[in-house]
Amino acid sequence: MKAIILALGLLMNINPYLNPNHQALFQSTDEELVVYGGTDAGKSFSIADKLLIQAITQSQTKIKALIIRKTFPSLRNTALEILTERAELFQLTYKLNKSEWTAKCGNMKFIFLSLNNKEDFSKLKSMTGVDYVWINEATEIREDDYEECLRRMRGGKAAFNQIIVDFNPIGRTSWVYKRFFDRNIGTARKLRYTIFDNHPDYLKTPEAQRFIERLKRTKKYDPNLFKIYFEGKWGELEGRIYGWDVVPLPKGTSYEIFYGGDFGYSIDPAAVVKIYRKADEFWLQEVIYKTGLTNQALGKEMKDKGITENNVIYFDSAEPKSIQELCNMGLNAKPCRKGADSVRAGIDFIKSKKVHIVDGSTNIDREASSYVWDKDKDGNALNTPVDFNNHLLDAVRYGIDTHCNKGDFGFEV
Ligand SMILES: Nc1ncnc2c1ncn2[C@@H]1O[C@H](COP(=O)(O)OP(=O)(O)O)[C@@H](O)[C@H]1O
Numbered sequence: 001m002k003a004i005i006l007a008l009g010l011l012m013n014i015n016p017y018l019n020p021n022h023q024a025l026f027q028s029t030d031e032e033l034v035v036y037g038g039t040d041a042g043k044s045f046s047i048a049d050k051l052l053i054q055a056i057t058q059s060q061t062k063i064k065a066l067i068i069r070k071t072f073p074s075l076r077n078t079a080l081e082i083l084t085e086r087a088e089l090f091q092l093t094y095k096l097n098k099s100e101w102t103a104k105c106g107n108m109k110f111i112f113l114s115l116n117n118k119e120d121f122s123k124l125k126s127m128t129g130v131d132y133v134w135i136n137e138a139t140e141i142r143e144d145d146y147e148e149c150l151r152r153m154r155g156g157k158a159a160f161n162q163i164i165v166d167f168n169p170i171g172r173t174s175w176v177y178k179r180f181f182d183r184n185i186g187t188a189r190k191l192r193y194t195i196f197d198n199h200p201d202y203l204k205t206p207e208a209q210r211f212i213e214r215l216k217r218t219k220k221y222d223p224n225l226f227k228i229y230f231e232g233k234w235g236e237l238e239g240r241i242y243g244w245d246v247v248p249l250p251k252g253t254s255y256e257i258f259y260g261g262d263f264g265y266s267i268d269p270a271a272v273v274k275i276y277r278k279a280d281e282f283w284l285q286e287v288i289y290k291t292g293l294t295n296q297a298l299g300k301e302m303k304d305k306g307i308t309e310n311n312v313i314y315f316d317s318a319e320p321k322s323i324q325e326l327c328n329m330g331l332n333a334k335p336c337r338k339g340a341d342s343v344r345a346g347i348d349f350i351k352s353k354k355v356h357i358v359d360g361s362t363n364i365d366r367e368a369s370s371y372v373w374d375k376d377k378d379g380n381a382l383n384t385p386v387d388f389n390n391h392l393l394d395a396v397r398y399g400i401d402t403h404c405n406k407g408d409f410g411f412e413v
């Protein structure tokens with residue numbers, strides 16, 4: 001890494017920011033680079049850093065980097081945001097063009113592209129002279145699209161060409177497993193990282209330590225989640241409770257709108273979901289997903305997001321004091337219904353409806369993808385879901401079940 005700094009001349013020393021545990025990632029010039037493993041491993045940060053390093057070290061060369069994720073709102077919330085933040089941290093000149101969704105960083109051009117519809121695919125097909133491609137959360141896209149990206153990487157001028165994919169090893173049914181780990185097509189370099197490979201400065205933070213403890217606890221609930229997200233090994237996300245699709249919110253429709261919320265603070269994020277209802281069909285949109293919010297700060301954030309006293313929002317009835325605090329701020333917060341077996345009953349009710357995730361609600365999608373029934377020590381399914389990654393999903397249940405389920409499922413508590 002030292003060479004980079006020498007080449008930088010006037011630029012600041014970015015070395016301390018680069019993850020020293022990801023040397024192999026930074027140094028690889030393989031045509032295909034597969035970066036996978038556990039959650040919070042610093043994968044996305046280091047890939048973004050690697051691309052920015054190319055902008056610095058090959059500053060005399062016009063370079064094109066294609067940044068891809070299945071849907072654009074998710075791309076914007078993740079790869080695009082990380083690249084922008086890191087470029088700013090490194091004090092690089094970085095200019096984002098929000099009409100074209102490209103960014104210039106010296107002679108490097110980043111092109112941000114989703115792969116979700118015909119228009120996206122034809123855009124991809126028309127790209128030429130691409131030097132680098134980063135496909136974030138590659139399990140979301142199709143193998144055909146990967147092949148197309150490979151074909152786009154031709155005729156560039158950079159020192160080397162590379163396509164980088166990153167993902168969590170969610171299941172062997174995914175094309176990424178079949179291609180890179182079973183059939184071993186091509187000469188892909190594979191790097192596996194877990195949270196322990198994250199930047200040492202990050203690992204020193206109490207947040208990281210708490211997150212590690214929390215991930216460890218999933219072993220008890222669901223060894224499979226533990227395997228995928230903590231150990232970064234191939235698991236199987238079987239028995240998912242919700243199989244919702246991700247769609248744009250249909251326009252020109254009038255909806256009934258209400259909200260669901262879940263309190264959180266240090267490790268658990270506070271979560272607020274906007275729920276659009278049309279008859280028996282629901283669309284879920286993530287509004288707040290943030291740690292460190294006091295109830296006052298949560299209330300303010302809700303108001304900033306346009307929630308008023310006219311919008312009913314349901315929270316866990318076990319937190320009357322917090323609910324009252326929001327009401328005192330002029331919000332229409334209400335306790336959810338709870339009764340015997342209400343979690344199961346609420347989930348069953350929601351499962352009987354047609355439900356969609358609104359495009360861009362990455363965290364709802366992520367939570368739903370790991371939401372499975374808990375098991376006892378003999379492996380028998382229990383009546384409750386695993387208590388992990390369920391903040392927005394609890395908010396959805398408080399909202400829909402309380403607002404819409406008129407069925408009687410036991411006594412109120
Ligand atoms: N180079 C770094 N320096 C400091 N913190 C980092 C670095 N890389 C990652 N992190 C921290 O780790 C978190 C998770 O990193 P991320 O790249 O999103 O992980 P992954 O993509 O593996 O899930 C980030 O939000 C950030 O707080």
Ligand SMILES: [Mg+2]
Nearest residue numbers: 043044045166
């Ligand atoms: Mg990531």
